[in-house]
Amino acid sequence: MKDKGKRLLAVVLSMLLLSGCIGQNQQQSTERTEDSAFTESKENLEVHFIDVGQGDATLIRQGEHAMLIDAGDNSKGTAVQAYLQMQNIEKLDYVIGTHPDSDHIGGLDVILYKFEWDTVMMPDVDKDTRTYEDVIKVIQDKNRQVTVPKAGETYSLGMAEFTIVCPQKNDYGDNSNNYSIGLRLEFxxxxxxxxxxxxxxxxxxxxxxxxxxxxxxxxAAHHGSDTANTEDFLETVDPDAVVISCGVENSYGHPRAAVMNQLRQMGVEVYRTDEQGTIVVYSDGENIIWNCSASESWKAGEPTVSDAGQETSQLQEELQKEPGQEVDNAAYVLNTNTGKFHKPSCSSVEQISEKNREYTNKSREEMIEAGYEPCKRCNP
Ligand SMILES: [Zn+2]
Ligand SMILES: [Zn+2]
Known part of the structure; x- marks a missing residue:
C-alpha cells in the first residue's frame, strides 16, 4: 500500500512538472493525494485540459485508449501534437471537432496528419474558412469520412463510455456554437x-x-461565457468542479462575472487554464483527484470585443493564419519532402504543405547530420 502511494505520488509529481501547476499548488496536491482513498492504476481515467490559451483542447485516456476533443487554434496544433507525444499517444480512438470555430478545430489538421486515428466526429455544419477546409482536406486526403454523431448515441473508450448529449437539433441557424458536439463521459x-x-x-x-x-x-461551456452556462443548466448538471479553458486576459472577457458569481454561489470548485496552465484530473471510478488546487481568484474577464460577433472571430481567424504564427516555438521548420530546413520566418515555409511540414528544436548541426540541407534563401 505504501509503495503504491509512493508510485502515485511520483506519477502526480511528474505530471506537475509537465504542467503549469507549480509552487504552492504542488504542495497542496501532494497532501491531497496522500489523504485520498484514490486507487492508483494504469487503468484509471485521465482527463487533460490542455492549456491552449483562448480555445479548447482536451485529451481523455483510459488504459490504452485515448481521445481528443478539439485542438486549440491554428497556432496551437504543434503544441497539442507535442503534448500528445509527451504522453506517448500514438493512436487516438476518437478525434472530435466540437464545432467549426478556429479556437477549436484550428489545430486539428496537424493532429489528423500526425497521428493514427479511428474515428473523427464533427457536427453537420460547415464554415467557409480556410481553417475548416484544412481539416476537411486532411480527412479527404486520408480517404476517410467524418462521423456525425447523434444525441443519445453511446460509444466506448476502453472501460469508459460516453453519450452524445448535443446537438439536439440539426438547425441552429448561423450560430456555429450551438452545433457543438457535447458528451457525458462515464467511468x-x-x-x-x-x-x-x-x-x-x-x-x-x-x-x-x-x-x-x-x-x-x-x-464550462464557451470558455465561461454568459451566453452559455445558464443557471438552470448549471443547477441540473450540479457539478462539484468546473474547468474553464480560456486565454490570459482574453478580449472576450471570459470567464464572465455572472458565471463566476453563479458558480461561487453554488459552492463549485473552479479550475482554469488561464491561471493554472494544463489541468489534469484522475478518476479511479469512485474518486477524483486533480494535479493542482482549485483557483480561488474568482476573477472575471474584462471584455473588449463581443463574444457573440461572428465577424470578429472570422477576422481573428484569418489573422491567425499569417505565416510564422504556428511556429513560434520551433527552431527550424523542415520540409520532409525536399529534405530542406528553414528558419520559421522563411517565406518558403508557408508553401510547404501541412503534410510535409515538421517543426524541430534540434540544432543546425544535428539537422545536417540527419541529412537535411539548409535552405539557400533563409540560410538557417
Ligand atoms: Zn470557443
Ligand atoms: Zn465557438
Missing amino acids: GENHFLFTGDAEEEAEQDMLASGMDLSADVFK
Missing part, C-alpha cells in the same frame, strides 16, 4: 460533461431532452 461512478461552446438555446434543448446531464466535473 464507474464518475461523470464528466463537455458541451463545447453550446450556448443558451442548445442548453435549453439538452434540458428539454430529459437526458441525464449530471456530472462531477463540467467543462
Whole structure:
C-alpha cells in the first residue's frame, strides 16, 4: 500500500512538472493525494485540459485508449501534437471537432496528419474558412469520412463510455456554437460533461431532452461565457468542479462575472487554464483527484470585443493564419519532402504543405547530420 502511494505520488509529481501547476499548488496536491482513498492504476481515467490559451483542447485516456476533443487554434496544433507525444499517444480512438470555430478545430489538421486515428466526429455544419477546409482536406486526403454523431448515441473508450448529449437539433441557424458536439463521459461512478461552446438555446434543448446531464466535473461551456452556462443548466448538471479553458486576459472577457458569481454561489470548485496552465484530473471510478488546487481568484474577464460577433472571430481567424504564427516555438521548420530546413520566418515555409511540414528544436548541426540541407534563401 505504501509503495503504491509512493508510485502515485511520483506519477502526480511528474505530471506537475509537465504542467503549469507549480509552487504552492504542488504542495497542496501532494497532501491531497496522500489523504485520498484514490486507487492508483494504469487503468484509471485521465482527463487533460490542455492549456491552449483562448480555445479548447482536451485529451481523455483510459488504459490504452485515448481521445481528443478539439485542438486549440491554428497556432496551437504543434503544441497539442507535442503534448500528445509527451504522453506517448500514438493512436487516438476518437478525434472530435466540437464545432467549426478556429479556437477549436484550428489545430486539428496537424493532429489528423500526425497521428493514427479511428474515428473523427464533427457536427453537420460547415464554415467557409480556410481553417475548416484544412481539416476537411486532411480527412479527404486520408480517404476517410467524418462521423456525425447523434444525441443519445453511446460509444466506448476502453472501460469508459460516453453519450452524445448535443446537438439536439440539426438547425441552429448561423450560430456555429450551438452545433457543438457535447458528451457525458462515464467511468464507474464518475461523470464528466463537455458541451463545447453550446450556448443558451442548445442548453435549453439538452434540458428539454430529459437526458441525464449530471456530472462531477463540467467543462464550462464557451470558455465561461454568459451566453452559455445558464443557471438552470448549471443547477441540473450540479457539478462539484468546473474547468474553464480560456486565454490570459482574453478580449472576450471570459470567464464572465455572472458565471463566476453563479458558480461561487453554488459552492463549485473552479479550475482554469488561464491561471493554472494544463489541468489534469484522475478518476479511479469512485474518486477524483486533480494535479493542482482549485483557483480561488474568482476573477472575471474584462471584455473588449463581443463574444457573440461572428465577424470578429472570422477576422481573428484569418489573422491567425499569417505565416510564422504556428511556429513560434520551433527552431527550424523542415520540409520532409525536399529534405530542406528553414528558419520559421522563411517565406518558403508557408508553401510547404501541412503534410510535409515538421517543426524541430534540434540544432543546425544535428539537422545536417540527419541529412537535411539548409535552405539557400533563409540560410538557417
Ligand atoms: Zn470557443
Ligand atoms: Zn465557438
